[in-house]
Amino acid sequence: MRIDIITIFPDIFVPLDVSIVKRAVDKGMVEINIWNLRDFTKDKHKKVDDTPYGGGKGMVLRCEPVFAAVEHIKKENKNSKVILTTPQGTLFNQNLAKKLSKTPGLIIICGHYEGVDERVCSIVDYEISIGDYVLTGGELPAMVITDCVVRLLPGVLPEEAPVYDSFHQYLLDWPSYTKPSVFKGMRVPDDLLSGNHKKIAQWRKTQAEKRTKERRPVLYRRYVKGEQNGQKGNRRD
Ligand SMILES: C[S@@+](CC[C@H](N)C(=O)[O-])C[C@H]1O[C@@H](n2cnc3c(N)ncnc32)[C@H](O)[C@@H]1O
DSSP, X not given: OEEEXXXXXXXXXXXXXXXXXXXXXXXXXXXXXXEEGGGGOOSTTOOOEEOOTTOXXXXXXXXXXHHHHHHHHHHHOTTOEEEEXXXXXXXXXXXXXXXXXXXXXXXXXXXXXXXXXXGGGGXXXXXXXXXXXXXSOSHHHHHHHHHHHHXXXXXXXXXXXXXGSTTGGGOOOOOOOOSOXXXXXXXXXXXXXXXXXXXXXXXXXHHHHHHHHHXXXXXXXXXXXXXXXXXXXXXXX
């Protein structure tokens, strides 16, 4: 897969150069390219923003360089899907990440200032928000989307690993512990220390369900519905 990110802050993407994403890049499972929007301007000042029509505060990213950047990248990977990061978009979640991980490529546009000229939406496949809050720019959302999608690419994680993560089939993950078995009077639950695989699996399933029910009731209802419809609601047992 190929991921192209268009930004006015190309130096900010250090988190994509560590850990799982870096290993995926090193192994050739994903190619990540960071493009400086200024390189797609035509004027000598490399102007990427301008004042909004109608007046008002703030600046807006101009559509010409954004169009030029997307057109340029599409020449190299014509089937890439284009994402605009915006607090007004569809809320990003694990299901959307799974869908995006099956595309041949992603071009992610990072907005800034008051956002991008609305006409950019005409070349966008997905407008995505990473949450109901407003960030300064689309760089953090682009990194969130990239990290989440790359983890789901075949071979990046051990085969079953995403199955044990939160949100797989609408469940949160179970509590985890490591050594020592007692710390400041807090004991690791007996079932986990029992060595009995069936008991451990049952404990984990019960905890995941309890947690989801308490913390995310809407998610829990979807999980229960899946179980009732005969879908295998939990591959952790
Ligand atoms: C300061 S924000 C602009 C907010 C815009 N005026 C609004 O209220 O919808 C600048 C840029 O940050 C990015 N951004 C901010 N919050 C975001 C979020 N929750 N999800 C995705 N992108 C976000 C977008 O690219 C946006 O264009």
